[in-house]
Amino acid sequence: xxxxxxxxxxxxxxxxxxAILFLGVFMxxxxxxxxxYSVEENYNFASQVYSGYGFFNYSYVLHDTYxxxxxxxxxxxxxxxxxxxxxxxxxxxxxxxxxxxVQSLFxxxxxxxxxxxxxxxxxxxxxxFKKTAYSDGLINLLINAFxxxxxxxxxxxxxxxxxxxxxxxxxxxxxxxxxxxxxxLASVNQDxxxxxxxxxxSPFRIFYRIxxxxxxxxxxxxIITGFxxxxxxxxxxxxxxxxxxxxxxxxxxxxxxxxxxYGNSGGYPSxxxxxxLILFAIVFTITVINLLISKKAMTQ
Amino acid sequence: xxxxxxxxxxIFPSRDKKDKTEVVAVDDFNIEIPDGKLVGLLGPSGCGxxxxxxxxxxxxxxxxxxxxxxxxxxxxxxxEERGVGMVFQNYALYPHMxxxxxxxxxxxxxxxxxxxxxxxxxxxxxEAAKLVQIEALMARKPKExxxxxxxxxxxxxxxxxxxxILLLDEPLSNLxxxxxxxxxxxxxxxxxETGITxxxxxxxxxxxxxxxxxxVVMKSGRIHQVGRPQEVYDKPVNLFVAKFLGTPAIxxxxxxxxxxxxxxxxxxxxxxxxPDREVFIGIRPExxxxxxxxxxxxxxxxVEVMGRDISVVSFxxxxxxxxxxxxxxxxxxxxDVDESKDKVRFSLKPNKVHVxxxxxxxxxx
Numbered sequence: 001x002x003x004x005x006x007x008x009x010x011x012x013x014x015x016x017x018x019a020i021l022f023l024g025v026f027m028x029x030x031x032x033x034x035x036x037y038s039v040e041e042n043y044n045f046a047s048q049v050y051s052g053y054g055f056f057n058y059s060y061v062l063h064d065t066y067x068x069x070x071x072x073x074x075x076x077x078x079x080x081x082x083x084x085x086x087x088x089x090x091x092x093x094x095x096x097x098x099x100x101x102v103q104s105l106f107x108x109x110x111x112x113x114x115x116x117x118x119x120x121x122x123x124x125x126x127x128x129f130k131k132t133a134y135s136d137g138l139i140n141l142l143i144n145a146f147x148x149x150x151x152x153x154x155x156x157x158x159x160x161x162x163x164x165x166x167x168x169x170x171x172x173x174x175x176x177x178x179x180x181x182x183x184x185l186a187s188v189n190q191d192x193x194x195x196x197x198x199x200x201x202s203p204f205r206i207f208y209r210i211x212x213x214x215x216x217x218x219x220x221x222x223i224i225t226g227f228x229x230x231x232x233x234x235x236x237x238x239x240x241x242x243x244x245x246x247x248x249x250x251x252x253x254x255x256x257x258x259x260x261x262y263g264n265s266g267g268y269p270s271x272x273x274x275x276x277l278i279l280f281a282i283v284f285t286i287t288v289i290n291l292l293i294s295k296k297a298m299t300q
Numbered sequence: 301x302x303x304x305x306x307x308x309x310x311i312f313p314s315r316d317k318k319d320k321t322e323v324v325a326v327d328d329f330n331i332e333i334p335d336g337k338l339v340g341l342l343g344p345s346g347c348g349x350x351x352x353x354x355x356x357x358x359x360x361x362x363x364x365x366x367x368x369x370x371x372x373x374x375x376x377x378x379x380e381e382r383g384v385g386m387v388f389q390n391y392a393l394y395p396h397m398x399x400x401x402x403x404x405x406x407x408x409x410x411x412x413x414x415x416x417x418x419x420x421x422x423x424x425x426x427e428a429a430k431l432v433q434i435e436a437l438m439a440r441k442p443k444e445x446x447x448x449x450x451x452x453x454x455x456x457x458x459x460x461x462x463x464x465i466l467l468l469d470e471p472l473s474n475l476x477x478x479x480x481x482x483x484x485x486x487x488x489x490x491x492x493e494t495g496i497t498x499x500x501x502x503x504x505x506x507x508x509x510x511x512x513x514x515x516v517v518m519k520s521g522r523i524h525q526v527g528r529p530q531e532v533y534d535k536p537v538n539l540f541v542a543k544f545l546g547t548p549a550i551x552x553x554x555x556x557x558x559x560x561x562x563x564x565x566x567x568x569x570x571x572x573x574x575p576d577r578e579v580f581i582g583i584r585p586e587x588x589x590x591x592x593x594x595x596x597x598x599x600x601x602x603v604e605v606m607g608r609d610i611s612v613v614s615f616x617x618x619x620x621x622x623x624x625x626x627x628x629x630x631x632x633x634x635x636d637v638d639e640s641k642d643k644v645r646f647s648l649k650p651n652k653v654h655v656x657x658x659x660x661x662x663x664x665x
Binding site: 050200201 | 345358379384385389394405406413
C-alpha cells in the first residue's frame, strides 16, 4: 500500500524538482551555511580552520560597539520611517484620489523618486544638506535666512544625521506606497460612499469607518513590507554618508554584516553570519507580531 | 410625503474631447407623485431613470428645475437633509460590518438632540430587521448571505431612519427569477405596512406593472406616460409605450385610414372616425378572435400550447414592414386551429387595437 502511494507521488515530486533544486541551492543551502559559519569559533578565513563550535560569535557581535550602534540606528530608522511614510502616503493618496483632472500628473510626480536611482537621489540630498567649501547646502541657507545657525547634517551631530537619514528613507519608500494606496482607494466601490452620504455620514467617519477598513489589508501589507525593508536598510546610508559608515556612526545591521565580510575591518564571515542571523531573528519576530495584529484587526 | 418634480432637467457635459454633444439624461420632468404610493420608473437601459432617482435622492444636482417633498423645496438640500432612504442596485452593504452594524450605521450619524443610545439603536435596528424578516441574521456579514437576504438588509438599512421617501434602484435585477417574484411581493408588502412613498427604478415592465400604484414610462430622458399600470397598458399615448409594455409584446402592423376605415394590406379591419393617413396599428396578443371570415389574414406558422391558452404564431407582410417579426396572438384553448392549413383569419377586439400616426407615432385612438 505504502509503496503504491510512493509510486503515485513520484510524478508529483518530479514536477516539483526544479523548484526544490533552485530553492535548495539558492535559499536553503546558504541559510544552513550561514548557520554553520555563525557557530564556528575562531574561524580563519585564509586557512579555513576553526577551533570548535559555540556561541562566541554571537556574544562578540552583541558586545561590539559598532554592532550596538548599527542596531540602534536601524531601530530608529524603522520606528520613525515606517509609520511616518505609511501615514504620509495615505494622506497623499487620499488627496490624489479626491482631485479630479490633474491626478495623473501628480501621480507621476510622486512616483518619480521610485524610478530614480538611490545614489542620484543621494546626490540631490547632498545639494540640500551637505556643507562644502562653497555652500552650506540649501537647507542651511533657509535656516540662515530665518536667522538660525548652520548645522552640519552630514558630518555633524548625531540627531542631525539620523534626521536626514529618516527624511531620505521616507522620500525613497513613499512613492511605492502611494502607488499601491491610490489603486487600493480606487478599487473601493463608489456606491459605499454614496450610501454613506445619503445617511449623512461625516467625511471623517466615512474615512474611519468605511475607507480605512476597506483598504486595511493593503495598509497591513505596506506596513509589513515596510518593516522588513527598513530593517534591511543599507544602500540609502551609503548614498548619504559614504562607505565608511562605522566612522560616521551611521551604520546599519546589513551595513555591519557587509563590513564584517568585505569592509576595511572585513574577513570575518563568522561574525557576519552571526549578525545576519540576529537580524533574521528580529525581522522574523516583528513580522510574526505584525501578522498576528493584522489578522486580529481584520477579523473585527 | 408627496413628491413633485417641476421642469427637472439634468444635462451631463460630454466626456469625449472630440464630440462635444451633451447628454440630456433627464429632460424637463413634470410629475406629481402622490403620498404613500409605490411608483415605478420604467424605461429601457440608458433612458435616465437612475439619474432621475439620484436627483430625487440628492446625489446629483439638477441642471434646471425643482424638487419638492410635500411643500418643501429640497432642490438645494444635500441627501442627508432630505430624509430619503436609498437602496442601491448592488445593495452597497458595508462588507466589514455585521448586518446589525450595517443597519445601525445611519443612526450613528445623528448629532445633537437626535443622538441615540446604543440600546435605542439596537431596538430600532431590530424593528427594521423584523419588518424585512431578517432578525435571525443580525450577526452575519453580508457575504455570508444570499442575494435576497442582502437585499432585505439593504432595505432595512434604508428604512431604519424612517425616511419620508424610499428610493430603490433596480431592486430586483441582481436576483434570480424565483427570488425576483418573491421579493417584489415583499417590497409591495413593506411599502403597504410602512406607508412610505416609494419610488423604484426598473427596466422590467412586468415588474413595474405588477406592484406599482403608478408607473412612469420613460425614454431618452423624457417622460412618455404616467398613470396606473392598467390604464397605461390599455391606453398607450404613443407607439413606444405600446411596444414597451406587455408580454408577449404588442403586434405592430403598417396600415392606413381611408374613408373612415382602417386598412391593413387592403383589407378593412375596423371602422375608425379619423381623417385619411398612414398609420401604425398595434394589436395586443389577446385582441385577436379566431374567425373563419375575419378580415385579417395571416400566414400560419405554428401553434404553441400553453395549457389554458394557445398562442398562434403567424406572419403578415404589413407586420414585417413595421418591424414585428411574427404576429403572436393568444386565444383560448377551446378554439381549434387547423395546423395543416397555411392561412389563418382573425377578427379584432376594438379595445385591444391601438392606432398611431405613422409620422408622429402619437395615438389616434
